[in-house]
């Protein structure tokens with residue numbers, strides 16, 4: 529029987545995505561063994577996250593300031609808006625440093641199965657942002673899943689009446705991806721989006 533403290537930490541960690549009870553127990557054991565080396569930094573980081581992070585009221589990003597660093601950066605093009613499902617998508621796209629506009633986080637995707645409708649996502653605030661006419665292009669950067677694409681189609685329809693360019697990420701073969709390892713959806717999408725050989 530593990531101590532009550534270890535059980536409590538294990539079950540707290542086991543709730544993290546991708547970390548089941550087994551890996552949680554292993555992580556706790558590692559933390560106990562490396563108490564002096566690893567715990568202070570972890571505690572400090574957790575405390576900072578808990579104390580300082582806020583959700584940006586404009587775009588839904590999570591940062592230490594509201595508006596977030598991206599929304600308040602004058603060097604970023606406010607006329608380009610990239611719409612994503614989750615905050616992690618903002619971070620992934622921004623790590624790639626390819627997009628110099630701003631973002632809008634929906635907070636999920638439409639899903640009949642999970643009972644997620646348009647009112648459950650940050651769609652009204654997206655419409656408000658484009659209604660002012662300050663946006664030239666909306667990039668729909670949904671995941672290449674069925675629900676992601678349903679969401680993208682829905683948004684494209686809602687945005688249609690506004691005088692702006694609506695674009696979508698091209699989905700296809702990931703760089704370095706071997707055909708053998710791709711799922712059928714990706715492969716089908718890549719085939720449909722095929723272009724002439726240059």
Ligand SMILES: [Zn+2]
Pocket residue numbers: 584585586587588589595596597598599600
């Ligand atoms: Zn923001």
